[in-house]
Amino acid sequence: MKAIRFHEFGGSEVLRYEDVDRPVPGTGQVLVRVAATSFNPVDDHIRAGALAEMMPITLPYVTGIDLAGTVVELGAEVTGLDVGDRVVAMLPLDSAGGAAEYALAPAESLAPAPQTIELVDAAALPLTGLAAWQTAFELAELKPGQTVLVNGAGGAVGSLVVQLAVDAGAHVTAVDAPQHADRLRGYGADRVVGPLDLAAGPAAVGGPFQVVVNHVRLSPEELAQLTNYVADGGVAASTAGPIPENPDRKVRSASLWVRSDGAQLTDLVAKVDAGRIRLHVAAHRPLGELAAVHEEAAAGRLPGKTVVLVD
Numbered sequence: 001m002k003a004i005r006f007h008e009f010g011g012s013e014v015l016r017y018e019d020v021d022r023p024v025p026g027t028g029q030v031l032v033r034v035a036a037t038s039f040n041p042v043d044d045h046i047r048a049g050a051l052a053e054m055m056p057i058t059l060p061y062v063t064g065i066d067l068a069g070t071v072v073e074l075g076a077e078v079t080g081l082d083v084g085d086r087v088v089a090m091l092p093l094d095s096a097g098g099a100a101e102y103a104l105a106p107a108e109s110l111a112p113a114p115q116t117i118e119l120v121d122a123a124a125l126p127l128t129g130l131a132a133w134q135t136a137f138e139l140a141e142l143k144p145g146q147t148v149l150v151n152g153a154g155g156a157v158g159s160l161v162v163q164l165a166v167d168a169g170a171h172v173t174a175v176d177a178p179q180h181a182d183r184l185r186g187y188g189a190d191r192v193v194g195p196l197d198l199a200a201g202p203a204a205v206g207g208p209f210q211v212v213v214n215h216v217r218l219s220p221e222e223l224a225q226l227t228n229y230v231a232d233g234g235v236a237a238s239t240a241g242p243i244p245e246n247p248d249r250k251v252r253s254a255s256l257w258v259r260s261d262g263a264q265l266t267d268l269v270a271k272v273d274a275g276r277i278r279l280h281v282a283a284h285r286p287l288g289e290l291a292a293v294h295e296e297a298a299a300g301r302l303p304g305k306t307v308v309l310v311d
């Protein structure tokens with residue numbers, strides 16, 4: 001089968017489009033014929049070796065953490081799934097494998113694919129959806145009626161955090177560049193503003209807020225300024241670097257390390273099918289162009305969430 005993998009860490013040039021053996025499902029695993037995967041910023045960090053110390057991987061490594069496809073074979077002791085089921089999954093980061101014609105997924109990572117959108121577009125959901133879910137509900141412990149600032153709200157994770165927060169009954173202030181504003185209003189954000197002037201402080205955007213969620217890569221000094229946007233007793237949650245706590249004001253902080261969770265993903269799929277969250281896919285690219293996708297992401301030229309078509 002065809003797959004995109006790297007044999008050594010490096011830039012996008014280490015990605016090779018090559019023939020590899022079709023994997024065989026072991027106990028508790030499912031073999032999926034992949035319709036699509038999607039690009040996530042962490043794919044770039046893994047390929048570059050930036051996570052090698054904290055998360056050792058075996059080389060060669062087939063890239064692609066997201067997966068949408070069809071079950072073709074069940075390993076031993078797998079129950080509740082059938083050949084032909086359409087599924088989505090976030091694959092384990094340390095073994096991944098989605099950028100291939102066939103991929104192995106732990107059975108517990110799988111959820112039924114949404115029925116109301118194209119199967120390939122469902123590949124935009126797993127990692128970003130789980131990151132949004134875990135940030136909003138596990139780290140921030142978001143409650144109905146709370147005020148929430150989402151920084152980087154127009155991005156892949158931020159767009160889902162905004163929608164999950166609105167769906168949960170929170171009042172959302174969404175921060176991102178103007179080209180995202182109409183879409184963010186459409187998600188139900190109460191207030192949509194351009195990039196923060198951190199020196200101006202929270203009052204300039206209607207804060208402080210009970211919850212601040214950050215998805216923007218900021219310097220340690222800028223992250224420290226974000227603490228000022230959190231109301232006394234509130235919480236800061238970040239997917240892009242830790243926001244310092246402020247014990248005097250009882251402001252706590254938490255950072256995300258996203259994990260695969262089939263039950264949470266099943267819940268996210270139900271929200272997609274109920275029209276309570278919408279996926280914004282900015283581009284579709286064929287598998288053979290994945291190295292170019294990595295290169296464009298590194299150069300800041302990707303138009304947004306990019307689905308990579310395998311089938």
Ligand SMILES: NC(=O)c1ccc[n+]([C@@H]2O[C@H](COP(=O)([O-])OP(=O)(O)OC[C@H]3O[C@@H](n4cnc5c(N)ncnc54)[C@H](OP(=O)(O)O)[C@@H]3O)[C@@H](O)[C@H]2O)c1
Nearest residue numbers: 041131152154155156157176177195215239240256257258
């Ligand atoms: N630790 C984890 O488990 C985990 C999991 C998932 C994601 N992440 C990280 O979370 C971050 C977000 O991921 P993503 O997939 O959502 O990335 P993304 O789609 O690139 O989203 C980032 C968003 O931030 C916007 N932005 C950039 N600079 C800004 C600024 N100064 N003010 C306001 N908005 C700004 C971008 O706008 P433009 O598009 O206009 O540039 C974009 O809409 C990444 O750093 C990713 O690595 C971490």
